[in-house]
Amino acid sequence: MPRLTIPYRATTNPQPMGRHQRLTALRRVLDHDAAPLRSRAAAALVLLFAQPLTRIVCLTTDDILDDGQQVHLRLGAPPSPLPEPVADLVRDYLRSLPAHTPAVNLSAHWLFPGRRPGQPVNTSTLRDALRDLGIPNQRARTSAIRHLVLRAPAPVIAKALGYHDKTATRLVTEAGGTWSRYAPGDHTR
Template sequence: MLHNGEATLLRLGEPASPVPAPVAALPLAYNADRGNMNTATNQASRWLFPGRRAGQPARPDHLSALLGEIGIPVAAARGAAIRQQLLELPAPVLADALGYHDKTTSRLLRENGGAWSRYAAGDHTRSPAGWAPHPLTDG
């Protein structure tokens, strides 16, 4: 979590993602009162969820257990998040981004009632061999 007084960014990868002001208040408040910060190794940690070892984040299984303790069904929440993303992104793109097999995301998309039938997977940065643009004509 990065905050410079004006903007709040959450680094889940590169580049860091901006967090809208209304939502940013939640992680900023949490960040100000995080647990596991009393050890000498973690006092200046920038991790939103610091782990027990210096400079390391909390383990996914530990975070999953904490969410379960407050009543959030992790597997169901993850499934719901993926299904929502499939309504906004083509299944092959989401599969690649999350490391899923494209058949899995395609199945989830069908189960969710979504359709990306007009999406053509592949490299769209190159023109097909033999393709040439049509000349513009005044008509």
């Protein structure tokens, strides 16, 4: 299945979370054992990879690549490595899937299955679950993508996370980045 590029739409242009606030929220998600694994896994993807909920609900279990040592998430090319605490959370979530799927449909491999057979969870259901964890979805996404485009060239981030390259370039400018002189391509020669 071809990967879709994500147009970034901040319709109300919410004030992003501060870096410290976003990392504190991620730590809380990782440490909050009483919260549902599904909510915690989705929140981690928003906080780390700036993924919109509409994209998260379309992920399948085939998008998680685990070789036993490293876990990667297929969002773009190449797949993005998950840092160890998040990798463990995702592994735990994957192990819990059959027990938490109200309507098991073995032919559907949704990472976040819904109640209806063969359908993923509804985005509003996932948004409510993140809100219950105290994660402001749009602000967290905005913060995460701005942090990422300031740390690496926008075309690299765009390709790895499935964003359109023009969107990532615009975001780096909005965030005050200086990757405008980055020349994409092979620089090994």
